[in-house]
Amino acid sequence: MHRTRTLRAVPLLLAFALLVAACGGGRSDDNADSKDNGSKTSDSTDSSGGSGVDTSDCPDNDTAGIDGDTITLASSFPQSGLTSAFAQISKGYKAYFAKLNQAGGVEVDGKKYKIEVVDKDDEYNASKTVQNINEEVGTDGDKAFAVFNVVGTANNVAIRESLDESCVPNLFAATGSPAWGNPDFPWLVGSTLAPYTLEAVAYANYLKDEQPDAKVAMLVQDDDFGKAYEEGFKDAIKGTKITVTKVATYPTGSNEVASQVTSLAATGADAFFDGATLLACPNALEEATSSNWERTSTFVSGTCISKTLMGLAGQNADGVLATTNIKDPLNPAFKDDAAMKEYRATLAEFGDDKVDPDNGIVAYGYTQAALLQYVLEQSPKLTRSSVLDTLRTIDTKGLGLLIDGVDAKMSADDPYLAENLQLIQYDAGNKYFTNVGDVIDFEGKTADLTPKDLIDS
Amino acid sequence: MMIFAATSGAQLFFDQVMNGVGTGVIYASVALSLVLIYRTTGLLNFAQGELALFSTFITYWFAHEQGLPIVAALLASVAVSFVGGALIERVLIRPVEGASSPLNVVIVTLGLFLAVNALASLIFIKPGQEALQMPRIFPTGDLALGIRTSTVGFAAVLVIECLLLYLLLQKTKLGLALRAVASNPESAKLVGINTGTMLMVGWALAAPIGAVAGSLAATRQSGFDASLMQQVLVYAFAAAALGGFDSPLGAVVGGLIVGIADSLTIQYVDALDGIELVVPFVLILVVLLVRPNGLFGRTIVERV
Numbered sequence: 001m002h003r004t005r006t007l008r009a010v011p012l013l014l015a016f017a018l019l020v021a022a023c024g025g026g027r028s029d030d031n032a033d034s035k036d037n038g039s040k041t042s043d044s045t046d047s048s049g050g051s052g053v054d055t056s057d058c059p060d061n062d063t064a065g066i067d068g069d070t071i072t073l074a075s076s077f078p079q080s081g082l083t084s085a086f087a088q089i090s091k092g093y094k095a096y097f098a099k100l101n102q103a104g105g106v107e108v109d110g111k112k113y114k115i116e117v118v119d120k121d122d123e124y125n126a127s128k129t130v131q132n133i134n135e136e137v138g139t140d141g142d143k144a145f146a147v148f149n150v151v152g153t154a155n156n157v158a159i160r161e162s163l164d165e166s167c168v169p170n171l172f173a174a175t176g177s178p179a180w181g182n183p184d185f186p187w188l189v190g191s192t193l194a195p196y197t198l199e200a201v202a203y204a205n206y207l208k209d210e211q212p213d214a215k216v217a218m219l220v221q222d223d224d225f226g227k228a229y230e231e232g233f234k235d236a237i238k239g240t241k242i243t244v245t246k247v248a249t250y251p252t253g254s255n256e257v258a259s260q261v262t263s264l265a266a267t268g269a270d271a272f273f274d275g276a277t278l279l280a281c282p283n284a285l286e287e288a289t290s291s292n293w294e295r296t297s298t299f300v301s302g303t304c305i306s307k308t309l310m311g312l313a314g315q316n317a318d319g320v321l322a323t324t325n326i327k328d329p330l331n332p333a334f335k336d337d338a339a340m341k342e343y344r345a346t347l348a349e350f351g352d353d354k355v356d357p358d359n360g361i362v363a364y365g366y367t368q369a370a371l372l373q374y375v376l377e378q379s380p381k382l383t384r385s386s387v388l389d390t391l392r393t394i395d396t397k398g399l400g401l402l403i404d405g406v407d408a409k410m411s412a413d414d415p416y417l418a419e420n421l422q423l424i425q426y427d428a429g430n431k432y433f434t435n436v437g438d439v440i441d442f443e444g445k446t447a448d449l450t451p452k453d454l455i456d457s
Numbered sequence: 458m459m460i461f462a463a464t465s466g467a468q469l470f471f472d473q474v475m476n477g478v479g480t481g482v483i484y485a486s487v488a489l490s491l492v493l494i495y496r497t498t499g500l501l502n503f504a505q506g507e508l509a510l511f512s513t514f515i516t517y518w519f520a521h522e523q524g525l526p527i528v529a530a531l532l533a534s535v536a537v538s539f540v541g542g543a544l545i546e547r548v549l550i551r552p553v554e555g556a557s558s559p560l561n562v563v564i565v566t567l568g569l570f571l572a573v574n575a576l577a578s579l580i581f582i583k584p585g586q587e588a589l590q591m592p593r594i595f596p597t598g599d600l601a602l603g604i605r606t607s608t609v610g611f612a613a614v615l616v617i618e619c620l621l622l623y624l625l626l627q628k629t630k631l632g633l634a635l636r637a638v639a640s641n642p643e644s645a646k647l648v649g650i651n652t653g654t655m656l657m658v659g660w661a662l663a664a665p666i667g668a669v670a671g672s673l674a675a676t677r678q679s680g681f682d683a684s685l686m687q688q689v690l691v692y693a694f695a696a697a698a699l700g701g702f703d704s705p706l707g708a709v710v711g712g713l714i715v716g717i718a719d720s721l722t723i724q725y726v727d728a729l730d731g732i733e734l735v736v737p738f739v740l741i742l743v744v745l746l747v748r749p750n751g752l753f754g755r756t757i758v759e760r761v
Contacts, residue, residue: 085587259720282679308587312680
């Protein structure tokens with residue numbers, strides 16, 4: 001018998017490679033891959049409020065999750081593992097709710113309620129999110145009033161169908177997927193993170209003014225998140241002299257982008273769209289510097305503007321552009337801003353000891369809490385359908401740390417919450433972003449600026 | 458005309474090959490540690506990458522928390538890894554090694570894969586911290602001809618590692634004993650070699666090589682987190698399979714081939730965008746069809 005140990009090892013090896021690939025997939029920022037067919041589309045003839053959401057098929061549990069004077073919200077987000085940095089979001093809203101509860105709570109329809117958030121760790125794994133939300137909300141949807149601020153596109157996609165069927169609001173899904181405008185799932189509403197396609201359009205508009213002949217090289221993740229940037233940008237430059245020299249993709253969850261950046265730099269592009277997320281984003285900037293890539297402007301993903309990632313990029317990120325709609329706590333221009341002062345005071349008194357108020361995603365979480373309070377207070381009744389209806393017809397600005405001039409606005413025709421963006425530029429010496437120009441008004445335009453297949457995904 | 462500023466074709470090809478060498482050297486180092494353990498124990502150590510990750514965090518700890526210069530920190534981490542590798546063999550692997558099926562040890566290494574990763578995150582990454590930054594060992598920038606100083610430095614480190622291993626295995630008594638255990642454990646036992654000790658030495662030697670590979674991999678990136686070695690390990694396995702699991706030279710050549718194939722695929726084969734990983738695996742399949750023991754592996758004939 002002639003047999004070798006090497007040959008025996010091969011099947012094991014392949015199995016292992018599959019395992020790693022499978023684990024890696026779960027870490028992606030955005031991986032909306034399932035296509036579901038929800039049944040409850042908008043229909044103005046049914047029992048709906050101003051938002052056009054049809055509630056005629058809903059079970060009779062419109063006030064579930066309210067116990068005496070407590071409203072229970074359910075959430076799920078990574079609290080361990082590689083993506084646990086996202087847990088900082090919850091520290092922002094928990095501090096806000098703690099302060100609100102101490103002052104008596106939120107007043108709805110003449111009565112004050114305290115807000116309690118029940119959450120579990122899902123390690124960014126969509127199947128765990130499903131398990132967590134099933135447990136917290138209950139299979140009949142009786143245990144929690146609403147789902148709040150679940151992190152991740154794939155994670156929200158995984159829970160949207162069952163929540164839609166049991167008519168449990170899934171409020172402020174915490175990613176910028178354009179799919180949150182899918183009319184098949186009216187019970188899911190995205191957060192103030194602007195749809196990714198708008199970031200691409202904002203950069204295209206900037207180039208039209210500043211580099212009308214720009215040759216742009218793009219780096220994007222190999223999934224729907226990357227597609228939103230690529231298709232959104234290509235759509236936005238139609239009819240201009242701006243060209244795309246090359247789009248390089250990298251595997252979801254990978255940090256290694258050196259060869260991709262080398263190939264982009266070699267095209268002679270004078271503008272770099274760095275659509276990478278997590279560590280791939282600063283790595284790409286470092287590689288661009290090492291490749292001596294001479295370019296006039298660089299744009300980075302809104303998922304890359306955290307204090308940590310920009311800090312890692314250091315000088316390589318000096319002058320890069322990005323967009324946001326939340327005030328950067330590190331920008332001294334907001335030092336005397338009333339909302340920023342209140343934010344810092346709230347975090348100092350009610351934040352837990354591990355929270356870093358300078359971190360932009362804490363400010364983001366805080367802002368979602370302020371929005372929820374506003375929606376509850378505006379809601380005529382404390383029922384799920386009434387709260388959803390109120391949110392879907394919201395029209396306000398200046399809540400939480402939203403940049404002045406950014407609307408929180410939705411309507412029956414406009415399923416996106418926050419669409420106005422501020423172009424910002426990184427100052428590596430001072431380690432904060434400064435505003436460039438005025439707020440760009442995309443209010444109500446996301447659907448027109450986004451390829452339809454991305455919305456319907 | 459539009460590409461007047463673009464890099465010439467030949468220069469681009471060269472740049473991508475150098476990119477491949479840069480990553481290939483890392484794959485080769487990890488493959489080398491896989492081969493070392495395989496040669497002494499006949500085992501595939503699935504935890505090798507994560508052990509290297511742990512060592513990388515130790516390097517970071519020495520450099521960042523203890524304020525050691527990066528080279529001293531790396532050497533300290535190599536020493537700790539040497540002891541740690543031996544300890545892991547003694548405490549975790551030894552008890553299941555005698556068991557009826559070699560699968561038991563494989564399962565322990567799979568368990569280690571998960572446990573070490575979680576433990577490293579728990580110990581070294583503070584809440585809210587997304588990633589750590591490893592101080593640079595080699596200066597950034599080009600040495601000459603557009604070749605990065607770091608790529609040359611990495612290659613030099615790999616050459617030094619190979620030389621030391623060669624001297625150890627071929628020129629010392631310990632090396633002779635290690636090779637004896639690898640080639641025939643039964644006979645080695647009969648001539649009085651303590652096979653248990655040799656297995657421990659195998660693990661102890663593999664860990665520092667992983668420490669160097671992980672630490673170098675970390676310096677290639679603007680920041681690293683606990684996912685640093687996961688993809689590297691897959692490529693390293695590919696490299697070892699390509700070169701032959703029992704050949705250190707094969708590991709090095711395999712690592713370079715995999716690294717270069719990967720970067721050339723990214724540059725020239727748009728159809729495989731995002732799934733470049735299939736290239737090393739196709740290479741492996743082809744090589745194993747032609748040479749079942751890898752490019753440099755020996756054929757083992759068992760008499761029945």
